[in-house]
Amino acid sequence: MLDHLALGFSIALSPFNLLMAFLGAVLGTLIGALPGIGPVSGVALLLPLTFGMHPTSAIIMLAAIYYGSQYGGTITSVLINTPGESASVVTCLDGYQMALRGRAGAALGIAALGSFVAGTFGTLLLMLMAPTLARWALSFGPPETFALMLLGLTTVTGLAGDHPLKGFISMVLGLMLAMVGFDIVSGDARYTFGVNEVLEGIDFLPVAIGLFGLGEVLVGAEEVRDLRILRARYRLREVWPTAADWVRSRWAIARGTLLGFFIGILPGAGSTIASFLSYTVERKVSRHREEFGRGAIEGVAGPESANNAASAGSLVPLLTLGIPGSGTTAVLLGGLMMWGLRPGPLLFEKNPDFVWGLIASMYIGNVMLVLLNIFAIPAFVWALRIPYRVLTPLIVVFCVTGAYAANNRVFDVGLMLAFGALGYLMRRFDYSPAALTLALVLGPLAERALRQSLIISDRGLLIFFTRPIAAVLTSAALLAVLIPLGRALWRVRHRVRRLAPA
Amino acid sequence: MRRADHVGGVLCLALGTAYAAGARQFPYWTPAGPGSGFLPFWLGVALALLGGLLLLQAGRRAPPSGRGDPAGREAVQAGSLRQLLLLSGATLALLVALPVLGLILASALFLLGVLRFLERRPWRQAVGVAAAMAILIHLVFARWLRVPLPLGPLGF
Numbered sequence: 001m002l003d004h005l006a007l008g009f010s011i012a013l014s015p016f017n018l019l020m021a022f023l024g025a026v027l028g029t030l031i032g033a034l035p036g037i038g039p040v041s042g043v044a045l046l047l048p049l050t051f052g053m054h055p056t057s058a059i060i061m062l063a064a065i066y067y068g069s070q071y072g073g074t075i076t077s078v079l080i081n082t083p084g085e086s087a088s089v090v091t092c093l094d095g096y097q098m099a100l101r102g103r104a105g106a107a108l109g110i111a112a113l114g115s116f117v118a119g120t121f122g123t124l125l126l127m128l129m130a131p132t133l134a135r136w137a138l139s140f141g142p143p144e145t146f147a148l149m150l151l152g153l154t155t156v157t158g159l160a161g162d163h164p165l166k167g168f169i170s171m172v173l174g175l176m177l178a179m180v181g182f183d184i185v186s187g188d189a190r191y192t193f194g195v196n197e198v199l200e201g202i203d204f205l206p207v208a209i210g211l212f213g214l215g216e217v218l219v220g221a222e223e224v225r226d227l228r229i230l231r232a233r234y235r236l237r238e239v240w241p242t243a244a245d246w247v248r249s250r251w252a253i254a255r256g257t258l259l260g261f262f263i264g265i266l267p268g269a270g271s272t273i274a275s276f277l278s279y280t281v282e283r284k285v286s287r288h289r290e291e292f293g294r295g296a297i298e299g300v301a302g303p304e305s306a307n308n309a310a311s312a313g314s315l316v317p318l319l320t321l322g323i324p325g326s327g328t329t330a331v332l333l334g335g336l337m338m339w340g341l342r343p344g345p346l347l348f349e350k351n352p353d354f355v356w357g358l359i360a361s362m363y364i365g366n367v368m369l370v371l372l373n374i375f376a377i378p379a380f381v382w383a384l385r386i387p388y389r390v391l392t393p394l395i396v397v398f399c400v401t402g403a404y405a406a407n408n409r410v411f412d413v414g415l416m417l418a419f420g421a422l423g424y425l426m427r428r429f430d431y432s433p434a435a436l437t438l439a440l441v442l443g444p445l446a447e448r449a450l451r452q453s454l455i456i457s458d459r460g461l462l463i464f465f466t467r468p469i470a471a472v473l474t475s476a477a478l479l480a481v482l483i484p485l486g487r488a489l490w491r492v493r494h495r496v497r498r499l500a501p502a
Numbered sequence: 503m504r505r506a507d508h509v510g511g512v513l514c515l516a517l518g519t520a521y522a523a524g525a526r527q528f529p530y531w532t533p534a535g536p537g538s539g540f541l542p543f544w545l546g547v548a549l550a551l552l553g554g555l556l557l558l559q560a561g562r563r564a565p566p567s568g569r570g571d572p573a574g575r576e577a578v579q580a581g582s583l584r585q586l587l588l589l590s591g592a593t594l595a596l597l598v599a600l601p602v603l604g605l606i607l608a609s610a611l612f613l614l615g616v617l618r619f620l621e622r623r624p625w626r627q628a629v630g631v632a633a634a635m636a637i638l639i640h641l642v643f644a645r646w647l648r649v650p651l652p653l654g655p656l657g658f
Contacts, residue, residue: 172549183538188528222582393616397609405649410601429506447541455535
């Protein structure tokens with residue numbers, strides 16, 4: 001382990017990779033802070049910049065954007081009472097109240113320090129757990145792999161959002177799109193309708209940029225209003241927590257870190273859910289319960305730690321199993337495949353420089369981020385003054401350029417725009433772009449695993465229930481489908497019965 | 503939202519059925535195991551079923567009680583819808599202009615047009631932002647990443 005970590009640091013400390021981590025930290029904080037653009041869109045938008053880069057440098061930058069955005073979201077929640085991204089929604093409750101009481105600096109300070117503790121400790125846990133999990137997963141055959149993918153797909157879809165039925169529709173749509181193009185086994189060109197550009201499959205990048213970059217901007221163009229920023233002072237004296245703040249926050253930070261990390265590992269429950277849960281826990285255990293909603297510092301420290309730890313935790317299934325548990329990690333997985341890496345348990349054995357370089361860079365990135373978020377707050381607040389209406393066309397141009405740069409084809413720009421429109425409609429009507437993306441990325445891999453399983457099986461689909469690990473995973477996946485769908489059906493029948501006598 | 507769910511349900515039903523029917527032209531099963539039509543067929547069936555379920559749910563559901571249907575999102579003001587349509591139109595124009603004018607020129611004109619005429623920003627700001635973005639794209643994509651961007655009549 002220490003050898004590996006030393007290797008990782010020797011890679012992460014190279015000048016170019018340090019620059020990439022710093023770039024990711026700055027951009028991540030910005031993306032987190034700007035309302036209307038979150039980590040998923042940020043990662044999707046910046047993915048084209050990584051072409052021709054070494055995969056390790058690329059993942060160092062993109063991961064820094066991901067965890068950096070968890071830092072940046074706080075700024076907007078505290079100063080504007082609008083979440084910069086969804087994992088900072090609960091921070092508005094007490095963070096903004098603290099700011100109204102003249103303690104904006106303290107709220108930002110404790111959030112940055114809590115995030116640092118959580119990010120560093122989360123990375124440590126990731127480092128300790130991931131290699132073991134990867135070694136265990138090495139024994140997986142095609143049935144286990146398929147069952148695992150099924151579980152990843154169904155939990156993300158069933159748990160996320162309050163409309164599971166539409167989540168499953170989004171997922172099936174994603175799988176259907178994944179079938180387009182040459183079939184690897186037979187060579188049949190499926191659902192191409194004579195369009196040569198999709199023979200190799202629908203390219204992931206224009207889809208991701210459209211769904212997340214353009215789609216989110218279009219929704220934002222309707223929703224985001226001009227923002228009023230509270231004025232505050234950010235000298236170290238205001239930002240650094242007092243002794244009393246420390247005493248009140250330290251256990252909140254510790255609980256948030258552990259809770260966040262393990263929630264982050266679970267598929268379908270990312271940093272947003274982690275931050276909400278942490279807030280609930282803190283309100284339950286606090287001795288200052290009456291202060292919650294009126295500027296309790298624990299209500300900022302806990303959730304802000306939890307969302308950072310969750311972003312580290314969500315990298316565990318991505319790196320060890322190749323199964324992303326959230327929209328952002330799904331885009332990262334798409335990136336991994338574009339850079340020519342094969343995600344899954346073999347990653348730790350075949351690409352140690354990649355995995356350990358990333359882990360080492362996360363320690364470094366968190367140090368950069370805590371410094372940025374304590375000493376450079378005014379710079380990020382200044383960036384918040386850029387009107388969203390000016391930012392919108394800039395992002396559109398960036399989407400167009402990025403989609404083009406993927407394959408140097410104008411076709412991909414059109415594809416990106418089409419998926420931008422789809423992403424807008426999906427958001428407006430409560431469908432799940434994240435589930436679609438996840439299914440599009442996993443689709444070809446899942447189909448291959450399914451076919452291989454059925455070939456080695458002599459009793460058809462029963463193979464997913466006769467092998468112990470596969471049986472557990474498949475059953476869990478079935479439950480993840482049947483429980484929410486059953487509930488939807490039950491509601492329908494309930495209504496019918498109630499309407500019938502009338 | 504109920505009408506939207508009706509539309510969504512019907513679309514899924516139709517698309518799923520068509521997709522499953524389309525899968526019939528590929529082998530469902532081969533001597534070597536499942537063929538290229540196997541999974542697509544079941545995906546089409548699944549989408550059609552889910553669409554039917556959505557239709558059923560929307561048809562029977564009493565007016566939404568607020569869950570999954572935030573009032574703020576339902577009530578999009580006419581002004582912002584107009585803004586959205588204009589922005590989408592401008593983006594489509596950008597797509598059409600891309601191969602003709604080249605990426606950098608088309609993007610700069612798009613930014614200038616949107617900022618000056620849609621957002622009513624002052625000329626100085628609109629020109630400044632458009633020029634800065636053009637230079638940035640050139641430096642990042644053309645110089646650094648060496649992407650062969652579509653060129654316009656002016657050679658950039």
